[in-house]
Every structure is written in structure tokens, then in C-alpha cells.
Amino acid sequence: MRKIQMLLLVTALLMLLAVASAPALAQNAGVVNVYSARHYGAMEATFAKFTEETGIEVRLSQGTVQALLQRLEAEGTQTPADVFFSIDAGGLDLAAEKGLLQSVESAVLTEAIPEDLRDPDGYWFALSQRFRTLMVSTERVEVGAVTNYAGLADPQWKGRLCLRPATHIYTISLTASLIAEYGETDAEAIVAGWVANEPEYIDSDSRILETIAAGGCDVALTNSYYLGRILSEQPDFPVALVWANQGEAESGVHRNISGMGVTAAALNRDNAIQLIEWMATTGQAADETGIPGGNFEFPVNPTAEVNPVIAAWGEFTIDPLPLTEYGDQQEAAVALLERVGYGF
Amino acid sequence: MAPLTWRGTWSVLSRPRSNRRYTALILPVVIAALVAVPLLLLLGELLTPSVEVWEQLWATTLPRMIGNTLFLLVAVGLGTSTIGVSLAWLVTAYDFPLRRIFDRALLLPLAVPSFVMGFVFMATFDYAGPVQTAWREWFGRGAPFPDIRSGPGAALVLTLVLYPYVYLLARAAFREQGATTFEAARMMGCSRREAFFRLVLPMARPSIVAGATLAMMEAMTDFATVRFFSFPTLSEGVVRVWEGRMDRAAATELASLLLFFALALILLERLGRRGARYDQQGGRGRRPLRVTLTGVYRWGAVLACGIVLGLAFVLPVGQLIAWTLAEIDGHIPGTWELVYGQYILTTVGLAAGAAIITVILSLVLAQGARMAQGRASRVVVKLATLGYAMPGAVVAAGVLLSLSAIDRILGLGLILTGSLVGLLYAYVVRFMAVSYNSVESSLVKVKPSMEQAARIMGAGPLKILRRVHAPLVTQGLAAGAILVFVDVMKELPATMLLRPFGMDTLGIWSYMLASEAFYQAAALPALTILAAGLIPVLILMRVGGER
Amino acid sequence: MTPAISLHHIHKTFGSVQAVNDVSFSIEPGTLLVLLGASGCGKTTTLRLIAGLETPDSGEISINGVTVSSRERFVQPEDRRLGMVFQDYALFPHLTAAANIEFALNGAPVRERQARSQEMLALVGLESMGNRYPHQLSGGEQQRIALARALAASPGVVLLDEPFSNLDAALRKEMREEVRRILRQTGMTAVFVTHDQEEALSLGDQIAVMRGGKLQQIGAPQDVYLRPVNREVAAFLGEANFVQGIASGGQVECALGRLPLWVPRNGPVEVLVRPEQIKLEASTSQPANAPCIEHIRYFGHDQIVTLALPGGESLDCRTWARLDLKVGTPVKLDVHGPVIAYGK
Structure with a gap:
């Protein structure tokens, strides 16, 4: 009895180990493994085109920025990931700081990507730009009623404001940029003003825009591309984008990027670099085969075309704050949000 | 698996030497330890709190999470009991049009994962959704509508998918009571109404309590639905702190608090079932006489069943199908089929692996406990099947604690932590009870006298195995495997926290998309899970329905 | 003297089965009437008609001079003042023996109920068992509690539906004596259903033999045994040449x-x-x-x-x-x- 039970147990354990060790086979000539925080849906066509052109297969593992970072850290040198694809500059910066990324020298990349959109030491490279800015109802908000982030603290927006919960990286990054710009005290006053307006917290930018259209709120903060996506299908959508902080003395709209870095332990380093180079050039297309185009974002490569839907929003000033600043202020931002009682 | 049962046969035939009983328990004890160690480590965590972490949690979000968790538990407990008991009594004691169909169909919501119900509900009933839009068109822009993105909203959604637990058990209890109890009460001067409240309900109490606690346990493990409804609970907190702040220490502390809640719930269930033994003795036979409803009541009953079934099943299924069709229509061909295929492969592989391991372990456990008998083996079984009451986040935190301890002892770095082993381990802990129950009940069917009879008729051990055990046991093993398989497909929190990267399940995929409000894209994986979930529900409907 | 129970041309069909076919009889107060017949003969249905658990298709039933079932009038079972012992006892498993008995005394003051239930427990010889739950009692003890419960409210008539069928032969004999003693002692009118002729003959004051829904013969045990009205009754009541x-x-x-x-x-x-x-x-x-x-x-x-x-x-x-x-x-x-x- 016992012997046979033992035998079964051992067999079961062996099976378990066999299954468990399967994904460890990470090194492969024609493959690049990507830990991607970018969301599902928008980039399959881009990767498919890359594979078609280079013969390199892209293997994606998806998760939030925080989870992927933690993962990379935990796996250390064992990580199967060759590329870390973040939707947030802070995340890339933090990864570089923790030694999870390696420096890459590539003429292609230095030429394709402006200096302020890549790490000075080549640890990471932005591939698309997005802007977290004001969204207003075209039906119920007059032009010029709100022009900057601080303006959302005005009591006229009480009960009329929609925001993304504090848990989301977009909220944290924006708050971090406010701290960097105004200092912690003033930033706290601004965010507390938002909270005082009793905003509706909705954990989805696109749902926020739909809620404005339906009349559930009048002003909100979302990323630019969510509106681009909707406008491409419904040109009459009753929500308008307002570029924030465009005044004379103001710094410009909050920018964030999505970008890639080669992991420190990359087994397929050459493929990883090839992927990033491709993304910074061919992959900058304004249609669905491009990283910015497929998602209605702005390209990083100055030579790339901008998708006409979003080009219609006109010229605007971008906050010149170095992207690396965000990472430094993230912890302060989380603490600030908790202090003022910003919703989940 | 086969030789094991065969050995079991002969050990029953030969009178066991006394120490044999204890050796039979060795493997069950190992299995129980596998399950209990993570939970005990977590309990240890609760006993040695890190003051700093707690101070910070307490100063910020903890009071709200505790309050919300309590609210959710009470609301779901009351909600599922009310709906489940009313519907069960309605279909048992009364006759009305479509009763036979409702009798079974009211179990269908069991197949709908709660987070799927959550996002379908949110998309349908929130401000931008079709219902409120239509509402405003009829009654004007200022027309009041309850705020769906709230605690009551989340409780409603969870109640709608979890009431079948109470319905199922209450209906069985009402049926088992049979006619005579009810008649006896009436002979003693009770009206139908009094008889229901004084007798039928108190007698069914243990079943109702069991159903409601199951529902509450499910509500406690949920993090996705409450997140859609912006209603942070402890489970949600564990996932949020773990993923969002990368703060495993704080997440573990929170999980230990959640464990405390789970234990309290188990205690509550025990208390609720204490006292008399409630199973009816004898007393089967005639089914209770149904009263045929007339007039308003007749259509009221149809309406009540229809509304619940419509909201809890027809709405989500219909909406998911509509979204899926729209999504397939607008998609670039060739890309998503590939992605979908990969998710299916991963999910099926994971679920099948977990199901096989869990069933094998439950077979070892059940056979060992059967041979050993006695109080010790009952305790061992209790321990080994404790995980059913534990929220996924608790199991994940516990598994992580024990695996990192092993990793530390082995000194080989983080081999086990965060590998597939961790996830499968968590599934085994969480779903052992599910498979154990069906394996054990099939094993009970093989009475020693059957083996003896077969032997006397000249059957050798292999023939007995083939002709007696296999037919009797395989059904139970299959049932256990199916249940675990489906539960793994639906599982979210433990998968969320422990999945190795590149091992996203359909559930995670669907949840991620839904949390970004890509409802159309989230529909297909959700529908797939729902379809798989229908398998055990349909079996249940066949078995539990009336002939 | 008003008959304790009288049935007048009672008919009852279930679907196409004529369960009770034109049954009429009446019995004096204090009589123990046994309804005897093979299974399916309609004896239990007759009992349930008296109890009010079934409604007759036609005919009249009166209990102690009160019409409880007729074309114009149907008294609900709870209003007929009857006691009943079920085949499976139907003890309420979540109540103690005493509480089961007290259940029948709904409406009386607590003290009175307790006194009465003690009295009933004494009557059936189970004074010390009041605090036990049904599952803690033996079959015979459960039987006695069921009887005590049926008698507790001093009903006009007690109905017993094959109460001994779940007991073994020795216990059955003992309980037969016991039930007879208790019923005699309380002077209660009782209707007792059984298919066991020996039980019927030894227990009943009057025996009503039923067959195929019809009442064949009613009379004293000696009468029906020695002078059965037809061959079938004769054969059913004992060995016959x-x-x-x-x-x-x-x-x-x-x-x-x-x-x-x-x-x-x-x-x-x-x-x-x-x-x-x-x-x-x-x-x-x-x-x-x-x-x-x-x-x-x-x-x-x-x-x-x-x-x-x-x-x-x-x-x-x-x-x-x-x-x-x-x-x-x-x-x-x-x-x-x-x-x-x-x-x-």
C-alpha cells in the first residue's frame, strides 16, 4: 500500500516539475521574449508585421508595470525576458535604476529618437508619446472654462468631474509630474481640490469618455489616445480634448511615453535590439501596423507621420520635465494620493 | 492509481493489524500538511504583526476595506438567503406555469463567473450604459437612478451569481422534508404559512446556512467585481498592494487579516449548524402536495423567477454573445484567433494539470482515511480540505510564504517562488475539498461486502478492479476532475498573484480587458469560461431536477 | 349518541385510480377502529381524508358531530382538532422530544405547556427523555414521542398511519400493547391503519376491511375473523380452507x-x-x-x-x-x- 502510494506521489511531483520547467526554455535563435505592460489588442498587428519582416517570433507576457518590474527583480539573472515594454517612463526609469536593464548603443536609435525621449545612457527608448490632459463635454462646457490641471479644483466642477482611481499608474504619474512642477505642498492643494469636487472614480479611460458623452460628468482627465480611438469611429463624439497648461507662464501638457529597454539578463540580446530599432523606424507608422498609429498615439520619430485623427488637435506645448523625474516622485505621489483621500 | 485501489481491496479483506491503521495515515498526513502549512504560516504572520505596516494601513485604507468587506459579507449573506430560499420554496411548494423549467434553470447562474457578471452589469447599468441612457431619455436628464458603482451594486451582482448555492441546498432540504413534516404541523393546528416559518425554515436552517456561507466565502474571495464597482475590500486590497505597490510584506499582512475573516466565517457556519441533527429520518416517499397558484400569484411567481433568471443568466449570456459577434466582425483576421488559441491552450493545460494532481491527491487522501478510520483521520481530512473556505488571495500569500521558505532552505534562489509550482500548489490547496468530496463519495459506494462477494464468485484482483472498482469509482474521479477544472478556469485572485508570466489564463485575459473597459474584446474569453462552467451545472440540473 | 367519526358515501380518485369508492361507516366515541387491507386498498387515503390532508371528490365526513368535509364545506386540517401519528413519525429533528410535544400545544401558556408535555412523557413512560433530540432516541422511543405528541392537545380523534411498520417484530408486539394501553387509558377515539391482520385483530375494537377502494366489512375482530362476508376477506384475515x-x-x-x-x-x-x-x-x-x-x-x-x-x-x-x-x-x-x- 505505502510503496504504491509513494510511487504515485513521486510520479505526481515529477509531472508537476516537468510542467513547471517548460517555460524555462527561453533561449531560441528566432525569438524575442517581451514582458509587456502595454495592453492587449492594440499591438498584435505591429508585432505580426515585425515577425513577417525579420522572421523573429515575439513572445509576449503581459501584466501591469508594477507586476512586471517585481517579476524581473525576482527572477534576476534567470529571467526569460529579453525586452521590458513599459507604458510609463517611471517604470522604465525604476527598472534601469534597479539594474534590471542594460545599456544599448545603437546609431539607428540615436538617430531615430530625440534625446529627450530616450535614456541618456541607452537603458531605454521611448516608442510612442501620449498626453494625459483635459477632456470636456462639447455640449455642457464652454470653450476656455478650464485650461489647466489646477483648474479642475475649481468648485464649479463639483459633482461634474470624472477621474481614474489612485491605483492606476496614469494617476500616479500625473501626480508625480505635479509634484515635480509645483512642489509637494502646492501639488497636494491641487489634488485635494479635485477630491473636494467629489469626483466619480471610473477605472477605465474609455468609460470615462463615454460617461461624459452620456452626461454623467462634464470634465475629466484621460490619456489622449482614448479619445483618438473613439473619434476614429465616431467623428461626432461630443467630447473635446483641451491641451492642458498651455498658458504663457505654464509648462505644457503632461507627457508620458511607452518604451522599451533590453533586460540586463537578455538571452536574445541581438533580437531585442533589432526589435527596438524596428519599432523606432518602420514601427512608427501612423496606421495599425505602427506602435503609435495602432493606438492613436504620437510617434517619437520626428520623421514619422502623425495619424490625421489626432493631428487635428493642433499644435501644443509639451511639459519639458525630463521623463526620468517621474520615477523619482512616484513614491511621494502614492503617499500624497493616500493623504488627500483620493479614491480607489 | 489503479494498483492503489487494488491494494486497498485486500487490506479491507484482511483484518488490519493495529499499527497498520496509522501507517495508512502517513500519506494523508503529508497531504494535509501540504495544505495546512501555508495557512499556518500566514496565521503566524497574523500573530506577529509588523507594527509599521499596520500603522500605515490603518491610517489610510484599512478601516474602509474592513468596513466594505463586512458590508459585502452581510449583504451577500442576506441577499442570497432571501432569494435562494424564496425561489426554492416557490418551486417546491407551489405550481405555476413553467415551474418545471425554472426548477432547473434557476441553477444556471452558477456558471457565470462573478467578475464577468460584474463587468456586464457595469456596462449595462452604469451612467454611460444603455439602461440609464434609456432611463434619461424617458424621464429627463435629472431622473434619479441608484448609483450602481457602489457597495450595494457590487453586493447585488454577487448575490445574483451566488444565490444558486442557497437555492440548491434549500431546495434539497425542502424536498427531503417531504410531505409528512408539513402535514404533521398542520395536524397540530399550523396554517401553511405558520408551518413554513415554524418548521420548514428552521429545519432547513443548516442547509441554508451552508449555502449562504459558501456564497459569502465566494464573495470574500472576489477582488475583480468589487474593483469594477470601486468598492475596495480586503481581497481587493491584497491584490492591489501586491501588484500596485510591489509591497509583498504589506500584502501578506493584509492576507493574514483576511484569513482571520475566513476562519470567523467557518466558525459562524459551525455555530449555525450546531444543535440537533437535522437530517430527516426515514420520511421519504410521497412528495409534498403542491398548491396550484391562481390569479395574480400565478403570474407573480413566473415574474419573480423570470426576473432573477433574466438578470443573472440571460442578460450576461446575451450581452457576451452580442459583444463577441461584434468583436469578431470588426477584427483583423488572423491575429486574434492565434491569441485566443494560446490562451485556451494555457488555460486548459493549467486546469487539466491542477485537476489531475488534485484528484490523485484526493484519492490517496480518501483511501488512506477510509482505511485508518477514527478521529485522527477525520482531523486530517478536515485540515486537507480547509482551502475551500480560504479566499484565493490568502492561499496565494500562504503558498508564497511556504515556497519562499523552501527556496531559502534549499539555497538555490527563487526556483519555486513564482514558478508554475506555486500556482498549481495554490489550486490544489484551494480546490482539494471540491474533488475530495466527489472522490470520497464514490469510494464509499465500494462496500467491503462487494469486494468479498466478487471474490467468492471467483474474481481475481484484476477482475475486481476492472468490474467492481473502476465502474464505481471512475465516475466520482471524473466528477471531481471536472469540478476542479472549471473552478481553475474561473479562478482569478490566486492566478492573478501567482501566475508565471506568459501563463495568462482566459480569466486573466478577460479581466484585464474588462478593467480597461474593452468589453467587446473581453467577451469571448468570458463566454468560453462560462461555457465550460455550464458543464457541471448541466450535470447538476440533470441529477437534481425532478423526474 | 353522536358518532365520533362518520363517513358518508366517500369517493376519491387519483387520476384514473379509484382510491376510495363509496365508503361509508361510523364509529362510536372511544372506539379503536382499525382500517385493514393490502397496500393500495385505499385505507391510508381514507385516513388522510379524515385528517383533511386530502379532499374527497364527493361524500361527507363529520367528526364528533361537526361536518368537516362536504360539498359546501371543507375544514382545514389544522382546524379539525385531530392528532396524528405518521408512518415515519414525522418528529421534528431540530426540536427536543419535549419541544416536539409542546409544538402541538401552540397558544397555551408556557408553564401549562411544559406541565402537559411532562404529563404526556409520563404517559408514554419517557419522563427522563424530554431533553433528547429525535436522533438520540430508539425507534420505539420515537414512536412513543410521536404518540404523545399526537395526544398532547387532547384531540377529538387520533389517527395512526401504520405506525409500527418501521419497528422490528419484537418491538412491534411491545408497542402494540403499549399503544392499546395508552389509548384505553385516555379513552380516545382512534383510527389505526395497518396491513397486518394479526395487529389489526389484536388491537382493534372494530375492524374495517378494505379492498380495491371499497369497504368490505366492518365489525368486531371475532366477527370479521369467523364470519367474513366473502372469500377474499376470509383469505386476507388468516389461513383459510x-x-x-x-x-x-x-x-x-x-x-x-x-x-x-x-x-x-x-x-x-x-x-x-x-x-x-x-x-x-x-x-x-x-x-x-x-x-x-x-x-x-x-x-x-x-x-x-x-x-x-x-x-x-x-x-x-x-x-x-x-x-x-x-x-x-x-x-x-x-x-x-x-x-x-x-x-x-
């Missing part, structure tokens, strides 16, 4: 000789002879055409001796377990008392 004969007035001529009749008849008949009515004498000096012992079934306390009669008929006789009778022995027989005969 039917011997061909020719009746003329008060006498019948048959293979057993000339016998006196209870009821005068004429023409060819079948004569009912109970096995214990026949006295046997072994005899070696007999004519060759004397009855011969064909077969002996030995029971210890007595035995059944099967005789082959000269005319080719066979006859069962009950004798004490004497040893002088052997297979093949010719015997002399003598029939006690008058017999009854049925026309062919």
Missing part, C-alpha cells in the same frame, strides 16, 4: 361431514374452515378412504398439517406440535363450531 359442499338451510354437507352454518344457505357452496377449527386424531384402524397426512410444516409452538381428502381436495389443519402425526398417517377429523359458506 375452502371446501366444496352442498348447503341446505342451517347445514352443509361436505368432505368433512355435515356441519352447522352461521348463516343458512341453499345449493352448492364453498365452506370456510379455519385450520385451528379442525381437531385431528391419529387412527390406525381406519377405512382406506380416510384423509391422509400429505405434508407437515413444523413451527415449534404448533404445526400445520396438510391432509389429502378422499375427494381430491387438500386441507390445512393447525395442531399443537405433537409427534404422533407422520406423513402418510391416516387421520380422523372433527370440526369445531359452526362454519360459514359462500355461494359459488
Whole structure:
């Protein structure tokens, strides 16, 4: 009895180990493994085109920025990931700081990507730009009623404001940029003003825009591309984008990027670099085969075309704050949000 | 698996030497330890709190999470009991049009994962959704509508998918009571109404309590639905702190608090079932006489069943199908089929692996406990099947604690932590009870006298195995495997926290998309899970329905 | 005197089955009536009609002079003031024995209820068992509690539906005596349903024999046993020999000789002879055409001796377990008392 039970147990354990060790086979000539925080849906066509052109297969593992970072850290040198694809500059910066990324020298990349959109030491490279800015109802908000982030603290927006919960990286990054710009005290006053307006917290930018259209709120903060996506299908959508902080003395709209870095332990380093180079050039297309185009974002490569839907929003000033600043202020931002009682 | 049962046969035939009983328990004890160690480590965590972490949690979000968790538990407990008991009594004691169909169909919501119900509900009933839009068109822009993105909203959604637990058990209890109890009460001067409240309900109490606690346990493990409804609970907190702040220490502390809640719930269930033994003795036979409803009541009953079934099943299924069709229509061909295929492969592989391991372990456990008998083996079984009451986040935190301890002892770095082993381990802990129950009940069917009879008729051990055990046991093993398989497909929190990267399940995929409000894209994986979930529900409907 | 129960032309069908077909009878207060018949004969349905758990298709039922079931009027079971003991006892498993009894005393003050339930427990000899739950009681004890519960509210009539069918033979005998004692002691009118003729004969003051939904005969036990109205009743109530004969007035001529009749008849008949009515004498000096012992079934306390009669008929006789009778022995027989005969 016992012997046979033992035998079964051992067999079961062996099976378990066999299954468990399967994904460890990470090194492969024609493959690049990507830990991607970018969301599902928008980039399959881009990767498919890359594979078609280079013969390199892209293997994606998806998760939030925080989870992927933690993962990379935990796996250390064992990580199967060759590329870390973040939707947030802070995340890339933090990864570089923790030694999870390696420096890459590539003429292609230095030429394709402006200096302020890549790490000075080549640890990471932005591939698309997005802007977290004001969204207003075209039906119920007059032009010029709100022009900057601080303006959302005005009591006229009480009960009329929609925001993304504090848990989301977009909220944290924006708050971090406010701290960097105004200092912690003033930033706290601004965010507390938002909270005082009793905003509706909705954990989805696109749902926020739909809620404005339906009349559930009048002003909100979302990323630019969510509106681009909707406008491409419904040109009459009753929500308008307002570029924030465009005044004379103001710094410009909050920018964030999505970008890639080669992991420190990359087994397929050459493929990883090839992927990033491709993304910074061919992959900058304004249609669905491009990283910015497929998602209605702005390209990083100055030579790339901008998708006409979003080009219609006109010229605007971008906050010149170095992207690396965000990472430094993230912890302060989380603490600030908790202090003022910003919703989940 | 086969030789094991065969050995079991002969050990029953030969009178066991006394120490044999204890050796039979060795493997069950190992299995129980596998399950209990993570939970005990977590309990240890609760006993040695890190003051700093707690101070910070307490100063910020903890009071709200505790309050919300309590609210959710009470609301779901009351909600599922009310709906489940009313519907069960309605279909048992009364006759009305479509009763036979409702009798079974009211179990269908069991197949709908709660987070799927959550996002379908949110998309349908929130401000931008079709219902409120239509509402405003009829009654004007200022027309009041309850705020769906709230605690009551989340409780409603969870109640709608979890009431079948109470319905199922209450209906069985009402049926088992049979006619005579009810008649006896009436002979003693009770009206139908009094008889229901004084007798039928108190007698069914243990079943109702069991159903409601199951529902509450499910509500406690949920993090996705409450997140859609912006209603942070402890489970949600564990996932949020773990993923969002990368703060495993704080997440573990929170999980230990959640464990405390789970234990309290188990205690509550025990208390609720204490006292008399409630199973009816004898007393089967005639089914209770149904009263045929007339007039308003007749259509009221149809309406009540229809509304619940419509909201809890027809709405989500219909909406998911509509979204899926729209999504397939607008998609670039060739890309998503590939992605979908990969998710299916991963999910099926994971679920099948977990199901096989869990069933094998439950077979070892059940056979060992059967041979050993006695109080010790009952305790061992209790321990080994404790995980059913534990929220996924608790199991994940516990598994992580024990695996990192092993990793530390082995000194080989983080081999086990965060590998597939961790996830499968968590599934085994969480779903052992599910498979154990069906394996054990099939094993009970093989009475020693059957083996003896077969032997006397000249059957050798292999023939007995083939002709007696296999037919009797395989059904139970299959049932256990199916249940675990489906539960793994639906599982979210433990998968969320422990999945190795590149091992996203359909559930995670669907949840991620839904949390970004890509409802159309989230529909297909959700529908797939729902379809798989229908398998055990349909079996249940066949078995539990009336002939 | 007002009858305790009276049934007047009661009919009840279930689907196409005529469960109760034109049953009428009435019984005096204080009577223990046993409804006897094979399963499916309609006896339980009759009981349930009296209880009000079924509604008759036609006919009238009155209890203690009050019409409870008629075309115009139907009194709900809870308003009929009846006690009932169910086949499965229907004790409420979540209540103690005492609480089960008190359940029947709804409305009375607590103190009074407790006193009454103690009294009832004493009546059934279970004073010390009041705090036990049903599952902690033996079958016989559960039975007594069920009876106590049925009697507690001093109902007008007690109904008992095959209450002993779940007990083993020895216990059944004991309980039979006990129930008889208790019912006598309380002077209660009772209707008792059983399919066991021995139980019926030993327990009942009156026995109503039913068959195929019809009431065949109602009368004292001696009456129905010795003077059954037809062959079927005769056969159902005990072992019976039917011997061909020719009746003329008060006498019948048959293979057993000339016998006196209870009821005068004429023409060819079948004569009912109970096995214990026949006295046997072994005899070696007999004519060759004397009855011969064909077969002996030995029971210890007595035995059944099967005789082959000269005319080719066979006859069962009950004798004490004497040893002088052997297979093949010719015997002399003598029939006690008058017999009854049925026309062919």
C-alpha cells in the first residue's frame, strides 16, 4: 500500500516539475521574449508585421508595470525576458535604476529618437508619446472654462468631474509630474481640490469618455489616445480634448511615453535590439501596423507621420520635465494620493 | 492509481493489524500538511504583526476595506438567503406555469463567473450604459437612478451569481422534508404559512446556512467585481498592494487579516449548524402536495423567477454573445484567433494539470482515511480540505510564504517562488475539498461486502478492479476532475498573484480587458469560461431536477 | 349518541385510480377502529381524508358531530382538532422530544405547556427523555414521542398511519400493547391503519376491511375473523380452507361431514374452515378412504398439517406440535363450531 502510494506521489511531483520547467526554455535563435505592460489588442498587428519582416517570433507576457518590474527583480539573472515594454517612463526609469536593464548603443536609435525621449545612457527608448490632459463635454462646457490641471479644483466642477482611481499608474504619474512642477505642498492643494469636487472614480479611460458623452460628468482627465480611438469611429463624439497648461507662464501638457529597454539578463540580446530599432523606424507608422498609429498615439520619430485623427488637435506645448523625474516622485505621489483621500 | 485501489481491496479483506491503521495515515498526513502549512504560516504572520505596516494601513485604507468587506459579507449573506430560499420554496411548494423549467434553470447562474457578471452589469447599468441612457431619455436628464458603482451594486451582482448555492441546498432540504413534516404541523393546528416559518425554515436552517456561507466565502474571495464597482475590500486590497505597490510584506499582512475573516466565517457556519441533527429520518416517499397558484400569484411567481433568471443568466449570456459577434466582425483576421488559441491552450493545460494532481491527491487522501478510520483521520481530512473556505488571495500569500521558505532552505534562489509550482500548489490547496468530496463519495459506494462477494464468485484482483472498482469509482474521479477544472478556469485572485508570466489564463485575459473597459474584446474569453462552467451545472440540473 | 367519526358515501380518485369508492361507516366515541387491507386498498387515503390532508371528490365526513368535509364545506386540517401519528413519525429533528410535544400545544401558556408535555412523557413512560433530540432516541422511543405528541392537545380523534411498520417484530408486539394501553387509558377515539391482520385483530375494537377502494366489512375482530362476508376477506384475515359442499338451510354437507352454518344457505357452496377449527386424531384402524397426512410444516409452538381428502381436495389443519402425526398417517377429523359458506 505505502510503496504504491509513494510511487504515485513521486510520479505526481515529477509531472508537476516537468510542467513547471517548460517555460524555462527561453533561449531560441528566432525569438524575442517581451514582458509587456502595454495592453492587449492594440499591438498584435505591429508585432505580426515585425515577425513577417525579420522572421523573429515575439513572445509576449503581459501584466501591469508594477507586476512586471517585481517579476524581473525576482527572477534576476534567470529571467526569460529579453525586452521590458513599459507604458510609463517611471517604470522604465525604476527598472534601469534597479539594474534590471542594460545599456544599448545603437546609431539607428540615436538617430531615430530625440534625446529627450530616450535614456541618456541607452537603458531605454521611448516608442510612442501620449498626453494625459483635459477632456470636456462639447455640449455642457464652454470653450476656455478650464485650461489647466489646477483648474479642475475649481468648485464649479463639483459633482461634474470624472477621474481614474489612485491605483492606476496614469494617476500616479500625473501626480508625480505635479509634484515635480509645483512642489509637494502646492501639488497636494491641487489634488485635494479635485477630491473636494467629489469626483466619480471610473477605472477605465474609455468609460470615462463615454460617461461624459452620456452626461454623467462634464470634465475629466484621460490619456489622449482614448479619445483618438473613439473619434476614429465616431467623428461626432461630443467630447473635446483641451491641451492642458498651455498658458504663457505654464509648462505644457503632461507627457508620458511607452518604451522599451533590453533586460540586463537578455538571452536574445541581438533580437531585442533589432526589435527596438524596428519599432523606432518602420514601427512608427501612423496606421495599425505602427506602435503609435495602432493606438492613436504620437510617434517619437520626428520623421514619422502623425495619424490625421489626432493631428487635428493642433499644435501644443509639451511639459519639458525630463521623463526620468517621474520615477523619482512616484513614491511621494502614492503617499500624497493616500493623504488627500483620493479614491480607489 | 489503479494498483492503489487494488491494494486497498485486500487490506479491507484482511483484518488490519493495529499499527497498520496509522501507517495508512502517513500519506494523508503529508497531504494535509501540504495544505495546512501555508495557512499556518500566514496565521503566524497574523500573530506577529509588523507594527509599521499596520500603522500605515490603518491610517489610510484599512478601516474602509474592513468596513466594505463586512458590508459585502452581510449583504451577500442576506441577499442570497432571501432569494435562494424564496425561489426554492416557490418551486417546491407551489405550481405555476413553467415551474418545471425554472426548477432547473434557476441553477444556471452558477456558471457565470462573478467578475464577468460584474463587468456586464457595469456596462449595462452604469451612467454611460444603455439602461440609464434609456432611463434619461424617458424621464429627463435629472431622473434619479441608484448609483450602481457602489457597495450595494457590487453586493447585488454577487448575490445574483451566488444565490444558486442557497437555492440548491434549500431546495434539497425542502424536498427531503417531504410531505409528512408539513402535514404533521398542520395536524397540530399550523396554517401553511405558520408551518413554513415554524418548521420548514428552521429545519432547513443548516442547509441554508451552508449555502449562504459558501456564497459569502465566494464573495470574500472576489477582488475583480468589487474593483469594477470601486468598492475596495480586503481581497481587493491584497491584490492591489501586491501588484500596485510591489509591497509583498504589506500584502501578506493584509492576507493574514483576511484569513482571520475566513476562519470567523467557518466558525459562524459551525455555530449555525450546531444543535440537533437535522437530517430527516426515514420520511421519504410521497412528495409534498403542491398548491396550484391562481390569479395574480400565478403570474407573480413566473415574474419573480423570470426576473432573477433574466438578470443573472440571460442578460450576461446575451450581452457576451452580442459583444463577441461584434468583436469578431470588426477584427483583423488572423491575429486574434492565434491569441485566443494560446490562451485556451494555457488555460486548459493549467486546469487539466491542477485537476489531475488534485484528484490523485484526493484519492490517496480518501483511501488512506477510509482505511485508518477514527478521529485522527477525520482531523486530517478536515485540515486537507480547509482551502475551500480560504479566499484565493490568502492561499496565494500562504503558498508564497511556504515556497519562499523552501527556496531559502534549499539555497538555490527563487526556483519555486513564482514558478508554475506555486500556482498549481495554490489550486490544489484551494480546490482539494471540491474533488475530495466527489472522490470520497464514490469510494464509499465500494462496500467491503462487494469486494468479498466478487471474490467468492471467483474474481481475481484484476477482475475486481476492472468490474467492481473502476465502474464505481471512475465516475466520482471524473466528477471531481471536472469540478476542479472549471473552478481553475474561473479562478482569478490566486492566478492573478501567482501566475508565471506568459501563463495568462482566459480569466486573466478577460479581466484585464474588462478593467480597461474593452468589453467587446473581453467577451469571448468570458463566454468560453462560462461555457465550460455550464458543464457541471448541466450535470447538476440533470441529477437534481425532478423526474 | 353522536358518532365520533362518520363517513358518508366517500369517493376519491387519483387520476384514473379509484382510491376510495363509496365508503361509508361510523364509529362510536372511544372506539379503536382499525382500517385493514393490502397496500393500495385505499385505507391510508381514507385516513388522510379524515385528517383533511386530502379532499374527497364527493361524500361527507363529520367528526364528533361537526361536518368537516362536504360539498359546501371543507375544514382545514389544522382546524379539525385531530392528532396524528405518521408512518415515519414525522418528529421534528431540530426540536427536543419535549419541544416536539409542546409544538402541538401552540397558544397555551408556557408553564401549562411544559406541565402537559411532562404529563404526556409520563404517559408514554419517557419522563427522563424530554431533553433528547429525535436522533438520540430508539425507534420505539420515537414512536412513543410521536404518540404523545399526537395526544398532547387532547384531540377529538387520533389517527395512526401504520405506525409500527418501521419497528422490528419484537418491538412491534411491545408497542402494540403499549399503544392499546395508552389509548384505553385516555379513552380516545382512534383510527389505526395497518396491513397486518394479526395487529389489526389484536388491537382493534372494530375492524374495517378494505379492498380495491371499497369497504368490505366492518365489525368486531371475532366477527370479521369467523364470519367474513366473502372469500377474499376470509383469505386476507388468516389461513383459510375452502371446501366444496352442498348447503341446505342451517347445514352443509361436505368432505368433512355435515356441519352447522352461521348463516343458512341453499345449493352448492364453498365452506370456510379455519385450520385451528379442525381437531385431528391419529387412527390406525381406519377405512382406506380416510384423509391422509400429505405434508407437515413444523413451527415449534404448533404445526400445520396438510391432509389429502378422499375427494381430491387438500386441507390445512393447525395442531399443537405433537409427534404422533407422520406423513402418510391416516387421520380422523372433527370440526369445531359452526362454519360459514359462500355461494359459488
